[in-house]
Amino acid sequence: MLEARTLTKRFDQTLALDELDLTVEAGEIFCLLGANGAGKTTTINLFLGFLEPTAGTASIDGLVVGDNPLEAKRKVAYIPEQVNLYRNLSGLENLAYFTALAGHGERSDSDLLEVLDKVGLDRSAAERRVGTYSKGMRQKVGIAIAIAKDAKALLLDEPTSGLDPKASNEFSVLLGDLAGRGVAVLMATHDLFRAKEVGHRVGIMRSGRLVDTLSTDTIAHQDLESLYLRHMHGDASPSSTSDLEVAAS
Ligand SMILES: Nc1ncnc2c1ncn2[C@@H]1O[C@H](COP(=O)(O)OP(=O)(O)O)[C@@H](O)[C@H]1O
Ligand SMILES: [Mg+2]
Structure with a gap:
């Protein structure tokens, strides 16, 4: 892969x-x-x-x-030490934006909320401004982006x-x-x-x-x-x- x-x-x-x-195979986690x-x-x-x-x-x-x-x-999805998200948008809005950017524009909010829920961000967190998130929450949005864009x-x-x-x-x-x-x-x-x-x-x-x-x-x-x-x-x-x-x- x-x-x-x-x-x-x-x-x-x-x-x-x-x-x-x-070579890193599909399904494999390789740590450098x-x-x-x-x-x-x-x-x-x-x-x-x-x-x-x-x-x-x-x-x-x-x-x-x-x-x-x-x-x-x-x-591919990318998670650096600080995931770059728009601070003034919610987690859900960031996810919608970055998923659309990756060419998966037609995801409904309920779809995306489900993905955020899967990574441990409930609806109230998902609808809050990312500026209020902890680092761990931002990393979770990064994982949600990877899932939603089917990386x-x-x-x-x-x-x-x-x-x-x-x-x-x-x-x-x-x-x-x-x-x-x-x-x-x-x-x-x-x-x-x-x-x-x-x-x-x-x-x-x-x-x-x-x-x-x-x-x-x-x-x-x-x-x-x-x-x-x-x-x-x-x-x-x-x-x-x-x-x-x-x-x-
Ligand atoms: N843009 C750059 N210009 C010049 N040297 C660079 C640049 N990026 C990285 N390096 C050099 O390449 C080497 C490897 O860096 P890097 O890949 O960042 O290491 P690591 O992520 O393992 O700390 C280092 O010697 C670093 O100084
Ligand atoms: Mg480095």
Whole structure:
């Protein structure tokens, strides 16, 4: 569903992303971990078509993003750390606007209210100005937009930074639901705990390279943390769990 092939981005002297090969399948949640500057946001921005690759391709549902920017954008929803919504419009009005923008103009209010209800915003919340919303509520509107536009892929850039544990947990549950509907989810995060909880796989990035990829069901929280730290110090080889998978296949 989401596919990067030798995807590379250079900014002047900085190799921000170095030949990334990655596939995120429909229904899969893949979490990108890595220190600030590792290339996570660059990866997401290349999938969104916000940046042009220096080399290689990013594709969504078989469409190369650079060649089909509008169609590709229709297939994807994006949740950054701060979801950009119109503060003076209600959650419902924002959802109607962004769904129409994505080419799904004919959704009735009752349809959209149902979607908002599904993500945990009841009618009274849905009809309030977004300016009064908590961060967690805005993130829920972001998920509602993904559902209403029937996105095939969801890209998230540190979406749970600054959410309290309850809001973060609710958000993780919603991501799991979306994946259950077949959406491919790629999320950059610093939250190792959530990555392990919600992700099917995690990838560790360092200096523009994906240095390790592993299944979350093959590693304990503590081992993920120590593996991550060893990669940050540059003294880990790709994890033994991925070696085991190769050996088993
Ligand atoms: N627009 C830009 N111009 C120049 N350098 C950039 C730009 N965007 C990102 N970079 C550089 O690319 C590298 C990767 O950045 P980024 O993808 O934002 O990392 P992350 O999201 O993992 O923190 C960093 O060295 C960053 O300084
Ligand atoms: Mg970033």
